Amino acid sequence: MDFLNDIPWMLIAASLAKTLFLIFGVVLPIVSYTVYAERRVSALIQDRLGPNRTGFPISLFGFEKDLQLFLGGLGQPVADAMKFLLKEEFTPAHVNKFYFWLAPVLAMVPALSTLAVLPFGNFLFGQKMVVADVNVGILYVFAVASVGVYGIVLAGWSSNSKYPFLGSIRASSQMISYELSLGLSAVPVLMIIGNLNLSEAIQYQIDNGWLLLPFTDGKLTLRELFLWIPVFVSFIIFTISMFAETNRLPFDLPESETELVAGYHTEYSAMKFALFFLGEYAAMIAGSSIIVVLFLGGWHVPFLPINTLESSTTPAGIALGFLHITAFFAKVVGILIFFIWVRWTLPRFRFDQLMKLGWLYLFEIALVNIFITAAILAWVK
Amino acid sequence: MAYTVRRPNLTFWEKLYLPNIVAGLAITFNHLKKMLKGETHVVMQYPEEKWDAHLPEYYRGAPTLVTDEHGRERCVSCQLCEFICPPRAIKITPGSLPSDSQFAKVEKAPEAFDIDMSRCIYCGLCEEVCPEQAIYLRKDYAVTGESRADMVHHKDKLYELGGTMPGLVHKWNPDK
Numbered sequence: 117m118d119f120l121n122d123i124p125w126m127l128i129a130a131s132l133a134k135t136l137f138l139i140f141g142v143v144l145p146i147v148s149y150t151v152y153a154e155r156r157v158s159a160l161i162q163d164r165l166g167p168n169r170t171g172f173p174i175s176l177f178g179f180e181k182d183l184q185l186f187l188g189g190l191g192q193p194v195a196d197a198m199k200f201l202l203k204e205e206f207t208p209a210h211v212n213k214f215y216f217w218l219a220p221v222l223a224m225v226p227a228l229s230t231l232a233v234l235p236f237g238n239f240l241f242g243q244k245m246v247v248a249d250v251n252v253g254i255l256y257v258f259a260v261a262s263v264g265v266y267g268i269v270l271a272g273w274s275s276n277s278k279y280p281f282l283g284s285i286r287a288s289s290q291m292i293s294y295e296l297s298l299g300l301s302a303v304p305v306l307m308i309i310g311n312l313n314l315s316e317a318i319q320y321q322i323d324n325g326w327l328l329l330p331f332t333d334g335k336l337t338l339r340e341l342f343l344w345i346p347v348f349v350s351f352i353i354f355t356i357s358m359f360a361e362t363n364r365l366p367f368d369l370p371e372s373e374t375e376l377v378a379g380y381h382t383e384y385s386a387m388k389f390a391l392f393f394l395g396e397y398a399a400m401i402a403g404s405s406i407i408v409v410l411f412l413g414g415w416h417v418p419f420l421p422i423n424t425l426e427s428s429t430t431p432a433g434i435a436l437g438f439l440h441i442t443a444f445f446a447k448v449v450g451i452l453i454f455f456i457w458v459r460w461t462l463p464r465f466r467f468d469q470l471m472k473l474g475w476l477y478l479f480e481i482a483l484v485n486i487f488i489t490a491a492i493l494a495w496v497k
Numbered sequence: 498m499a500y501t502v503r504r505p506n507l508t509f510w511e512k513l514y515l516p517n518i519v520a521g522l523a524i525t526f527n528h529l530k531k532m533l534k535g536e537t538h539v540v541m542q543y544p545e546e547k548w549d550a551h552l553p554e555y556y557r558g559a560p561t562l563v564t565d566e567h568g569r570e571r572c573v574s575c576q577l578c579e580f581i582c583p584p585r586a587i588k589i590t591p592g593s594l595p596s597d598s599q600f601a602k603v604e605k606a607p608e609a610f611d612i613d614m615s616r617c618i619y620c621g622l623c624e625e626v627c628p629e630q631a632i633y634l635r636k637d638y639a640v641t642g643e644s645r646a647d648m649v650h651h652k653d654k655l656y657e658l659g660g661t662m663p664g665l666v667h668k669w670n671p672d673k
Binding site: 157160161162163164165352457458460461462 | 515518521522524525526528529532533537539540542
């Protein structure tokens with residue numbers, strides 16, 4: 117039984133606690149409230165009211181009225197979840213059962229797996245706030261995120277029905293096309309940082325200012341000013357590609373309601389549909405987190421002290437640790453609201469326009485951008 | 498004959514597409530801002546806000562029975578409304594006034610007066626045909642019930658909804 121002593125129980129327990137906190141404490145609540153925000157913001161943008169009725173049902177426990185906070189309707193995600201859980205789980209007779217059941221899982225798992233390498237905070241209770249601090253962080257994210265396309269392709273194929281099939285074909289070609297510009301637009305950033313580890317990326321931005329806002333360390337050098345241009349171009353391309361990768365409008369061709377009923381999840385119902393839904397929004401959160409880590413300084417709050425491993429068990433260190441986690445997710449929520457805002461502003465692209473944009477413009481610009489960054493890095497000191 | 502649609506010549510910035518996206522975002526943001534500031538007129542929030550204050554004078558709501566200023570039933574159970582009612586929603590059982598009433602020898606009164614609100618089409622013909630001005634379409638529009646039986650308005654319910662309508666009946670009024 118000696119091998120039991122070799123297993124790092126402390127590490128496993130800490131990783132488990134961090135994973136549970138990240139997924140059930142933060143990401144899934146953000147997912148459900150993003151769905152609410154999606155409906156509410158879309159309504160407000162379109163001069164409607166949206167879901168403003170469902171409160172928290174404390175009237176079940178003897179109170180006079182349901183609890184209504186802020187703009188109202190904050191109980192809606194709870195009601196939605198109940199609805200998804202209680203609805204009939206219908207499997208059509210003509211589907212390929214095994215892949216039909218596998219597909220929602222494959223859509224959900226990669227989106228949540230990418231969260232593993234995200235440094236969502238500095239130190240707290242003597243732990244580094246990242247589940248797996250691996251040195252290939254950004255590569256891992258790209259690799260795992262691209263697995264997400266399998267869920268969609270399998271869903272479309274196993275549904276054995278024409279609209280889901282068309283949707284999944286669109287999804288696969290779109291995601292493969294935009295992965296190129298996504299990866300290439302990240303290269304200039306990685307060249308500047310000189311490291312693939314996401315924690316190191318944040319450390320670089322703490323030392324030298326956020327990449328998108330290079331003045332956040334209090335000073336601005338000529339080199340940073342020059343580098344800001346390719347970084348900004350990278351940011352634009354990366355964000356656009358992230359929209360395409362997460363199947364958000366204006367690139368939601370895999371789902372396009374008006375053309376394909378509901379796209380790849382037409383045949384799905386109840387919790388299986390909800391898994392696609394959750395996977396899609398979890399992928400949005402993962403994507404936004406990558407944008408935050410690479411361009412917006414991760415959990416860093418400018419001009420505030422940073423706690424260390426030693427100080428993270430003192431009350432001040434704990435407060436700072438929580439502040440950093442809050443800052444990280446506040447930035448993520450900001451990007452998510454931008455995602456929603458764009459969705460209700462722009463119409464959908466036509467498929468040939470989508471492909472033209474990806475292959476003829478974003479790909480080339482991202483490629484040229486790498487050389488420009490290299491030139492600036494080589495000659496501007 | 499086929500003809501060529503002239504496409505507009507786009508400027509460089511229009512071709513770049515990004516400035517127009519920003520312009521679009523500004524438009525939607527303004528809508529959001531106006532909504533949050535409460536400047537946009539939105540639909541009526543029904544259970545909290547009601548139509549009642551905005552109903553026009555001629556609004557035809559649920560038909561009701563009225564009493565006169567002395568508390569007397571106006572209806573004399575002539576059954577004209579029952580006969581004219583297009584969906585046959587009204588059912589009257591004629592009866593006499595009790596013998597100790599001072600009007601016992603003068604007029605009759607309905608023993609039962611039922612209006613089936615699940616049939617009523619709010620046409621107002623009953624109000625128009627009534628020689629005694631005993632039946633009026635008032636402004637109640639939210640008529641609900643949990644069963645078909647609930648949707649039948651009986652006599653006491655009709656009087657409760659109707660209230661009193663003072664004044665001379667047209668047929669006795671020389672001015673009309």
